[in-house]
Amino acid sequence: MKTVAEHNPNRRNFLKGSAALVGGLVIGFYLPMKGGRAFAADAAPAQVFPPNAFIRIAPDDTITVVVNKSEMGQGVYTSLPMLIAEELEADWSRIRVESAPVGAVYNHTGFGMQITGGSSSVSSSWEQLRRVGASARVLLVRAAAQEWDVPESACRAENGQVIHAASGKSLSYGKLADAAGKLPLPENVALKDPKDFKLIGQPVKRIDTPEKVNGSAQFGLDVYLPGMLTVLIARSPVFGGKVKSFNADEARKVPGVEGVYQVPTGIAVAANGFWPAKTAREMLKIEWDEGAGATLSTPKMRADYLEMAKKPGAIARKDGDPAGALKQMHKSVSAEYEVPYLAHAMMEPLNVVVDLKPDHCGIWTGTQSQTMDHASAAKVAGLKPEQVEIHTTYLGGGFGRRANPMSDFVIEAVQTAKVIGKPIKVVWTREDDMRGGYYRPMWADRIEAGIGKDGKPTAWQHTIVGQSIIAGTPFEGFLVKDGIDQTSIEGAATLPYAIPNLQVDLHSPKNPVPVQWWRSVGHSHTAFVVETMMDELAHMAGQDPVQYRLALLEKAPRHAGVLKLAAEKAGWGKQLPAGHAFGVAVHESFHSYVAEVAEISLEDGKIRVHKVTCAVDCGMVVNPDGVRQQVESAVIYGLSAALQGAITLENGRVVQSNFHDYTALRLSRVPQVEVHIVQSDAPPTGIGEPGTPPIAPAVANAVFALTGKRLRRMPFDAETLA
């Protein structure tokens, strides 16, 4: 049997620096568009530089779109090419996709670096990629007009062709690309009026589906280089621990093992495959200097956090006189909330392939954060940036973990490659991935709130306790303001309800547990806290939770819009089967608005979510099927955490290790998810994450409606309900 090919190097030849390239039909655009230029390769192999085109049109009319965002399931390999294809008047069936190499031209237009995150791929590309498509179309039309010697205005572009109606002539883009590529880039191109969109707004099937149903889609773990060794690293069982001493005598005897090495993050076992590497790693005898992290245990940390929450922290928002108002309330409530650390638990555990040579470093991995990983890799390798190449494969899930602000998994792999001196693939086992840190922070919150005689909230005092994700990272400069990590308070300090006296404050304790953004970041806990408290106030006021919120959302029409739509579609207020109840929550994140109504019951004392009805306002929609997919996904991801997810520590060690003890939602517990999209003329906003925050409070509020018990701790399965 022939072995399957190694990573196909031809796929990226055209992007290799100043490398020679395919024949002469390349159109590229150097952005920013102002002062940009078009270029085309000549018929003979030609130089293509800068290597940062977004579009390549081949003689066979295939259009390759180079996508600068990582495909981790959120559908960017479909939605972003749609933006180009719309303005280009391309034949959608001829669109192909390639992942972008690292280059300034591929930087996120908002973040100034190449990164996929913040539910911003469509919004940050919306203007840019439509302009790329429109510019290419103008050039193709111009080339055709020149070829036929007719006015450009007499020609039109349609479905991959330029047509001159008067003469009946037409030329395909593939035939025009060469000439078009030699023309100067147009200065200003008009973009379509949205009412003229043909593709944007239509449900489009994902481009990546065919290769994801036949096994050919290449993830990082699927990259095999000639002579490559598989490396497993034994890391400290305690965060911050170091190797004191080790003995690898037995490990080295395992057939297939090529070597055992001390590396900065632990002891690396290199072998000719995963199995010998894993077998040998289990035979290592390592003594660790565990450090301060060894004292961490979850119960103590929880108690400490709750104690901290009793006193106000750094003030993130203050309206009116909350302290004074709290003394004069008609009715009041004070509540404490706790949510645990969470692992991202992507289906594909972390892995990195590194081919480090004296003058070059090739890296293959599923990263969300190319610019930072690239710079970190160059620094560790001691190479110039242009000597380092990152090949972004498909990501077997990201959820934030693969955009590590410290480039942890890439730096470790390059450090290890330096020691071993051969091409390597560092593979994290599921256990390594689960116990490797960079969790959604554990949080404790305390809210004291009250209502006046009319039932409306008069005071709201919210104290948040949890580690800063951003402190100490390169993002500190613009995401930590006046000592307040904006991602710690998002969704709480931005509370949309009309409450005259309100304070939100923050404690940011430090400890050795590495934390990171996890799908929806701060919103993953703030929505739970504020939306269950709003529900509590509504009940205290004796009012319907939907109507109560709407009365306080007069100045927040998009919140109100999704709330009304979700309530209407779910049939809020209707008679439900005995033992069933509804709960609702609404939340804005990543500039999108989502309301969810959960219908639940209890089965054997556990929460059963039957159906989740979602209403979403994310501005103009590029691919409605993609939006539905993302909301379905975000609801399940959030529900999995709300019901079941928790990472805990004992003596500094992470208790959970794999999917048997860090359980994720399985088919039997998955609710029906219905997604309704608000028609909007607003620019597109986020959709990968905003479906996650409302699900936990919607379910918790339904549990209250059913049982009278308030859930203020996640995961809910740990609570006694029956």
Place this chain on the structure above:
Amino acid sequence: MISLTINGKAAEVDADPSTPLLWVLRDHLHLTGTKYGCGMAQCGACTVHLDGQAIRSCVTPVSMASGKQVTTIEGLAEQALGQKVQQAWQEVDVPQCGYCQSGQIMAATALLQQNPKPDDAQITAAMEGNLCRCGTYNRIRAAIHKAAELQGEAK
């Protein structure tokens, strides 16, 4: 050397007999469509067929596959039913990140082989062992119904 039959073709591999079939498929044969997710039969990403039965290749020693027919995602399209399942997956647009989908499709095909028209409860029972962190579960269920329909029409 261990003799295997994978997707109808003979293969000889030099591996320790206790090596899980998953790592022989991936590291020795570079059949990378079969995925590693947990290594302890908890997620189903590594599902392949052994004589038509869905098994977890991450906990199946390669020695157990010797003398049997191994089918992986790469060979599934050679079967009429496998093609239908893949077609259904495309029509419903199931995958997101896609990493678990080879295993989902292999598990679904084995189910449909035994039960051409499974109801929801039977689908749940058969697919409970396959995790999807993107939460494509409802589409997986819809695609299995769709595949049953496509296969029914073909007969």
